[in-house]
Amino acid sequence: MEHRARTRRGGTALALLAAVMTASLAAGCTSGGGTPDDGRPPADESASPSTPSTTTAATGSVLAVKIDNARRARPHTGLNSADIVYVEQVEGGLSRLMAVYASALPKDIGPVRSARETDLELLRQFDEPTLAYSGAQRKLMPLIDEAPLRAEPPGQTSGAYYRGPGRRAPHNLYLRPASLMPTTPGVSALTTGFSYGAAPSGGRAATSETVTYPLARFTFTWSPSRGGYLVAMDGTSATTTEAGPLAPATVVVQYVTVRKSAFHDVLGNNTPFTETVGEGRATVLRDGKAFEATWSRPTAEDGTLFRSGDGEQIDFAPGQVWVVFAKA
Numbered sequence: 001m002e003h004r005a006r007t008r009r010g011g012t013a014l015a016l017l018a019a020v021m022t023a024s025l026a027a028g029c030t031s032g033g034g035t036p037d038d039g040r041p042p043a044d045e046s047a048s049p050s051t052p053s054t055t056t057a058a059t060g061s062v063l064a065v066k067i068d069n070a071r072r073a074r075p076h077t078g079l080n081s082a083d084i085v086y087v088e089q090v091e092g093g094l095s096r097l098m099a100v101y102a103s104a105l106p107k108d109i110g111p112v113r114s115a116r117e118t119d120l121e122l123l124r125q126f127d128e129p130t131l132a133y134s135g136a137q138r139k140l141m142p143l144i145d146e147a148p149l150r151a152e153p154p155g156q157t158s159g160a161y162y163r164g165p166g167r168r169a170p171h172n173l174y175l176r177p178a179s180l181m182p183t184t185p186g187v188s189a190l191t192t193g194f195s196y197g198a199a200p201s202g203g204r205a206a207t208s209e210t211v212t213y214p215l216a217r218f219t220f221t222w223s224p225s226r227g228g229y230l231v232a233m234d235g236t237s238a239t240t241t242e243a244g245p246l247a248p249a250t251v252v253v254q255y256v257t258v259r260k261s262a263f264h265d266v267l268g269n270n271t272p273f274t275e276t277v278g279e280g281r282a283t284v285l286r287d288g289k290a291f292e293a294t295w296s297r298p299t300a301e302d303g304t305l306f307r308s309g310d311g312e313q314i315d316f317a318p319g320q321v322w323v324v325f326a327k328a
Contacts, residue, residue: 047104048243049083049320060185062126063105063177066133067097068113069216071234073171078109080243080320083190087324088118089258091269093214095233098122100129102189105181106242110174112161115140117261118274120147124300126191132160132175137263137271152180193303197315199287200308206290209283211253211324218324220251222288228319229285249319251285252306254295255328274325281328282306286317 062083067076079085082099090096098119099109115133120143123129130150144151154161160179164172209229210219220229228247231238238246257280261273279296284306293314297304306314 047081047106049081049101049103060181060183060189061128061130062185062189063101063130063132063181064119064123064126065099065101065109065175065177066113066115066119066131067099067109068111068171068173069095069097069233070171072167073111073113074233074236075239075241076110077174077241078106078177079246080240081106081109082320083187084192085248085320085322086122087211087218087322088116088274089213089216089272089325089327090116091265091267091271093216095213095216095218100126100190101177101181102185103187105177105184107176107178108174108242109177110164111167111171112173112175113170115144116271117143117263118272118276120144120149121300122274122276123147123149125193125297125303126189130180132177132180134161134170134173137265140263191303193297193305194321195306195313195315196318199289199317200291200312200314202308203289203291205288206285207288209251209253209285209290211326220248220285220322222285223247224288227317229322231322247320248322249286249317250321252316252321252323253283253285253326254304254323255280255282256325258325258327276304276325284314284316 067079079099081101081104083102084100086098087095096113112132112134115131115136117140119131123131128148128150130152132152135153136144152160157179160176162174163169164174207222208219210217217234219232223230226247228249229251231246240246257275258272259275260270263271265271277297277300279294282293282295284291284293291308291314293306293308295304295306308314
């Protein structure tokens with residue numbers, strides 16, 4: 001199994017290749033004194049991810065943001081701009097999201113919630129990622145400090161976070177990503193191992209797919225007009241405050257081992273640990289079809305490869321990707 005090559009920041013060549021942000025993206029990322037603290041940027045200030053086939057020089061690493069997914073946290077803000085959205089199970093059978101940004105930054109992202117041990121292993125595939133989160137269990141903090149990432153909880157960078165009105169804490173904490181990343185690193189910072197291109201041959205017709213956790217449910221329904229999968233969470237259509245319904249171009253249901261960790265929440269519920277290193281089976285949804293696959297991630301520093309039964313890598317559709325970790 002091949003390993004992917006890493007791009008390290010700081011080299012002279014990368015400095016010469018750093019791209020200046022477009023005027024529209026700059027408008028979407030500005031967080032000056034006139035910014036309303038409502039977590040709901042106007043539609044013309046939202047940003048959309050680039051297709052991964054775009055050639056862009058990496059000038060840094062990705063921004064990963066832990067997103068609250070309780071019912072009271074919806075609708076989300078800034079989620080449409082993410083290149084990748086990971087869905088993981090947390091305490092009590094609920095779900096939480098981790099959104100990864102490389103090609104575009106929205107004006108605001110949130111609501112932001114706490115980190116988990118699973119996130120640390122998942123983020124090892126990136127080169128010095130920035131992790132924005134609202135806190136973590138006390139016993140997990142030393143592991144975050146030791147992880148090869150830039151930790152950005154509230155209070156670390158002045159002005160990066162704010163509380164939006166209209167919702168009660170803890171479901172009202174928002175991030176101004178421009179405070180942490182004045183420019184985007186580009187799609188080449190997405191060292192996930194994913195491959196993008198034309199749909200493979202074969203597959204089965206699949207207009208809808210549902211993944212369930214003990215207390216959460218995700219349904220993805222193919223929309224030809226959107227060219228993606230409309231997302232429903234717990235039976236309700238998922239939308240964003242600034243860019244309308246969520247409709248990722250590719251959805252991956254990755255079957256993994258979910259085991260107990262050494263951590264618990266304040267109610268004593270065990271925190272599940274999702275094993276993303278190893279191998280297993282998966283289902284790739286794109287273009288209204290489902291493709292059965294295997295996944296492989298030899299080490300935490302590697303991306304994840306998805307292959308068909310004949311061993312060929314499965315290309316994803318250009319655009320946003322959702323990876324839903326389901327219990328094997």
